[in-house]
Amino acid sequence: MQVTVTVNGEEYTRDVDTRLLLVHFLRDHLGLTGTHWGCDTSNCGVCTVWLDGVPVKSCTVLAVMADGHAVRTVEGLERNGTLDPVQEGFVQCHGLQCGFCTPGMMLTARWLLDHNPDPSEEQIREAISGQSCRCTGYENIVRSVRWAAEHSTVEATK
């Protein structure tokens, strides 16, 4: 069936199988491979994207369910060539090692900071508790999000 999904502000219309998952729609049909695909069981969280402004695990959402809705992926974090403070924080604080969990972590971090601009370490850990870092680099991920909180000069990017 035909679906139209707004991804990072741009409308995409594609013919898809009803059983296609949103994560594969983004990666294979739109070429937006920044969204990663991990456990396929909504445990690991690497496929996290925003659906209508809320982080969801895109391996457990059907592409047809996103028809008429808005998705934001990691490709939509930077604005006009300027990294989002969250992305910059991950650079500054060594927030990634292999990079597999990074897109999902950054999207959750962006959402957290939009709703709580000065989160405690505990609040950050709670926010990312549905996402696994296979390098176990959580310390630096938390530092990266704190860096972003302390260096946010841009308006919340909802």
Next chain:
Amino acid sequence: MQVPAHFEYERATSVDHALALLARWGGEARVVAGGHSLIPMMKLRLARPEALIDINDLTELSYLRLAGDELLLGAMTRHADLLASPLVGEHYPILHDAERVIADPIVRNRGTIGGSLCQADPSEDLSAAFAAIDAVAVIRGPSGARTVPVREFHTGPYETVVGPDELLTEIRVPIRPGGGSAYEKVERRVGDWAVAAAGAAIWLDGESAGGAGQPGIVRDVGIGLTAVGASHFHAAEAEASLRGAPATEENFAEAGRLAGAHCEPAADQRGPVDYKRHLASELTVRALRRAAARARGQEA
């Protein structure tokens, strides 16, 4: 790659439309809400519906409000919204206790309370929480709405009284003064299904509640159990032992003993039967203790 079998996709635009779609598919369709149980089951081919009826556009089923002496919860309320609601926390902290330990924040953004109840997973937390507080399910069908107590809602693992042409639309919880409630869960790791869990709601006699170190008399009590094979997620024997009795540690221990004795846990990778029975007892006591402390205003 895990891929569901082929199915037709229908998107409901109203409750009546959803009911018409259900009638048209005659039992071959499944309703999808948050999808965080159904879609994984479809990927594993444990579920192979011919059609999915998507009710995510039914925002009229997403609400939390007081009406008279009842708290009304729309079936499409997301877990995250239940957890974030001060209204819910004020009247029934048991629901916040339970929500904090359901999956993880991102899953809670998508999963719904109605979907959780209808999935009827024996390890699902809200079923026991709603059983403890004696909630009522509102089910709409072709001939109108009917109500079923949550304590009669589940007919077995993954089975409920909701018919193939019906839709759960609301959960109603009576508000009664003088109460406290709590939920206690043991899980192997954060966000996992319960090894076991217990929920309790307790109403203490107004005269003696918290007065001069008196424990208070249990005017009424509700106890729910998760993942231990309790019939309808409900610990009826434990409740009966407490009604009218002083809210003491000794009586809580006896209620816990009864809760453990009357459930039917199954051994699995989360633990053997005797361990789960022990947890059912101990968690019942902890839930009662915390619920009573909240009823006395000693704990938030």
